[in-house]
Amino acid sequence: CFASAIIAVFLGDYLGRRQMIMLGLVLMAIGKVVQASSFSYGQLVAGRFIAGFGNGFNTAAVPAWQAESTRAHRRGTMLMVSSGACIAFGVALAYWITFAFAWLAPSSASWRVATAFQIVPAMLAFIMILFLPESPRWLILTGREEGALTVLSALSDTTLEDEEVRQEFLQIKDAILEMARGGFSSAFSMNEYRFLHRTILAFMLQVMQQWTGINIFTQYLALMFNTQTGYTPWVARLLAGCSATELFLASFVTVIGIDRFWGRRALSMFGAVGMSISLIILTVMSYVDNSSTHIVMVVFIFVYNTFFAIGWQGMSWLWAVELTPLAIRGPTNALSTAGNWLSNFIVVLIAPIAFHHIGYRTYIIFAVINAAIVPIIYLFYVSQDHDFLLPRQILTNC
Numbered sequence: 001c002f003a004s005a006i007i008a009v010f011l012g013d014y015l016g017r018r019q020m021i022m023l024g025l026v027l028m029a030i031g032k033v034v035q036a037s038s039f040s041y042g043q044l045v046a047g048r049f050i051a052g053f054g055n056g057f058n059t060a061a062v063p064a065w066q067a068e069s070t071r072a073h074r075r076g077t078m079l080m081v082s083s084g085a086c087i088a089f090g091v092a093l094a095y096w097i098t099f100a101f102a103w104l105a106p107s108s109a110s111w112r113v114a115t116a117f118q119i120v121p122a123m124l125a126f127i128m129i130l131f132l133p134e135s136p137r138w139l140i141l142t143g144r145e146e147g148a149l150t151v152l153s154a155l156s157d158t159t160l161e162d163e164e165v166r167q168e169f170l171q172i173k174d175a176i177l178e179m180a181r182g183g184f185s186s187a188f189s190m191n192e193y194r195f196l197h198r199t200i201l202a203f204m205l206q207v208m209q210q211w212t213g214i215n216i217f218t219q220y221l222a223l224m225f226n227t228q229t230g231y232t233p234w235v236a237r238l239l240a241g242c243s244a245t246e247l248f249l250a251s252f253v254t255v256i257g258i259d260r261f262w263g264r265r266a267l268s269m270f271g272a273v274g275m276s277i278s279l280i281i282l283t284v285m286s287y288v289d290n291s292s293t294h295i296v297m298v299v300f301i302f303v304y305n306t307f308f309a310i311g312w313q314g315m316s317w318l319w320a321v322e323l324t325p326l327a328i329r330g331p332t333n334a335l336s337t338a339g340n341w342l343s344n345f346i347v348v349l350i351a352p353i354a355f356h357h358i359g360y361r362t363y364i365i366f367a368v369i370n371a372a373i374v375p376i377i378y379l380f381y382v383s384q385d386h387d388f389l390l391p392r393q394i395l396t397n398c
Contacts, residue, residue, distance in 0.1 A: 002345065004056030005338035011057075012330035013141070017065030018134045020057050025126045027054025029119050036116035051118075056341060060334040067321040068135035068329075069155060076258035076318060084314025085255055088248035090121075091218055095241040098222070102237060137326050140169075140176050148172075176326055187328040187335065195328050201381065202320035202336040208373050209316035210343035212275055213366035214308050216351045217301060218244070224301075228286065228355075229294040239298060246302050250309035264319045265381055271311010272373040278304035279367035286360035316340070319381075 004024075012020055031051025038044040063083060070078045097114050104110040136155070139148035152172075153165045187199045217224070221243055225236035254267060278300045285293035285300070316336075324332040354362040 001052045001056035001059065001341040002338050004053045005060045005334050005341055008057055008060035008334040008337070009331045012061060012064070012334055013138070016134055016138050016142070017061045017068070018129060018132065020061040021065065022126060022129055024054040024057030024061070025122045025129075027051070027057070029122045029126075030054075032115060032119045032122070036112050036119075056337070059340070060337040063317045063321045063337075064329050064333045065135050067318075068137040068326070069133070069151075074259065075322070076264075077255060079318040079321070080251070080255045080258050080314045082314070083317035084309070085248065085251040088244070088251045088309060088313060092241065092244035092248045095221070095237070095244040099237045099241045102233075136169075137172055137176065140173055141326060145169075145173070187331045193325060195332075198323045198325075199328065199332045199335065202323050202332050203339045204376075205316040205320045205323075206336040206340035207343045208376070209312050210340055210347055211366070211369050212272065212308060212312055212373070213279070213347065213369070214312070215344055215347050216362075216366070217305065218247075219348050220351060221301075225298065229297055230291075231294075243302055243305055247305040247309050247313070250306040251313050253310050254314065258318075264315060264322075265377060267311050268315055268319075268377045268381070269311075269374050271307045271315070272370045272377070274307030274311070275304055276367050276370035276374075278307060279363045279370065283360050283363040283367065286363065289360075 008020060015023070028051045031047045031049070031054060034047030034050060035044055036047075038047060063079060066078055066082055067075055094114075097117060101110045101114045104113075133151040133154060134147070136148040136151040139145070139151065149160055149165070149169050152169055153160045153162060156162065156165055156168075158165055186195055188196050190196050222233075222236045222240035225231050225239045226233055229236075231239065254262075258264075258267070281300045282297055282304070285297045320336045321329065321333060351362065354365070
């Protein structure tokens with residue numbers, strides 16, 4: 001995922017958002033076929049690599065495509081549905097599929113069917129994308145103005161001659177003509193739009209999302225319930241499915257309120273504070289380690305998921321896109337996505353090692369990181385974050 005997100009830096013603006021996603025879905029499906037048919041460890045790893053390569057393309061292109069096809073006042077809600085609720089739904093579905101097919105063990109069907117099932121949503125998405133329009137901003141950027149005008153009129157459910165559509169087209173074109181001088185190198189330049197600062201801010205959002213520690217819970221949830229709280233494998237898998245479902249349901253809090261009641265900055269700090277407190281309680285309960293504290297640990301794993309869903313589940317994807325203007329959106333979004341996957345890899349790699357060697361103290365590491373995220377957001381991320389292109393005077397103070 002990390003490697004393909006880096007490659008997307010160079011391919012994103014050439015292929016366009018739509019073709020990049022279609023390529024990613026095909027690679028994912030091929031990878032799942034290889035994995036589901038594996039009869040050796042090497043084949044399984046190869047399939048995993050191919051699928052991950054496709055997933056990196058998808059995660060680099062999807063947020064940019066959605067942001068560029070959605071009006072500013074609805075962008076928050078849209079990306080909270082896709083990068084928030086839909087991803088959480090996928091996690092929950094994965095845990096329930098695992099729970100269902102685990103009953104087939106020791107037969108290999110217990111993991112083959114679950115792995116092969118992932119081809120279904122990939123192919124459904126591929127078919128759906130065939131009927132969806134390309135980003136109008138990318139079309140204008142590449143000189144396909146008639147196509148962009150057609151897409152804008154379709155998105156507004158009106159005709160090509162509609163005055164509002166024409167005005168929107170001209171506004172987008174003016175902005176693109178002003179900023180189309182950029183490219184990959186521009187993402188690291190310090191011009192009047194402060195591209196370098198925007199790139200760093202977007203990259204760090206994705207890094208911070210992973211360093212909240214969420215993938216300790218989403219990757220190892222059933223194992224943690226089994227080894228740390230002493231529940232049987234059956235109960236542990238059941239609790240994991242319930243916890244992932246709760247993550248999905250909690251994500252709708254942000255879907256409803258992101259554009260109506262709360263800003264990006266406030267929600268991010270709220271989520272980090274809640275996760276830090278939850279991790280502190282998990283540390284104490286894990287240290288005491290008895291049957292009563294095990295129940296409290298289960299409760300606060302659910303609470304931790306709630307705060308993550310509200311503050312960070314889709315926030316880093318949305319905010320990273322909003323911080324970057326079109327001229328550098330492709331490379332910056334790909335770089336920030338690469339940062340997300342690299343941080344994901346580090347967290348998932350070190351978590352079992354840390355729990356093995358320092359036990360409950362592992363929670364302290366991520367409690368401190370979440371606490372540190374709060375002043376970082378407060379000091380370096382502006383509060384006027386609903387704007388697609390932030391005013392120059394605000395960026396000067398950023």
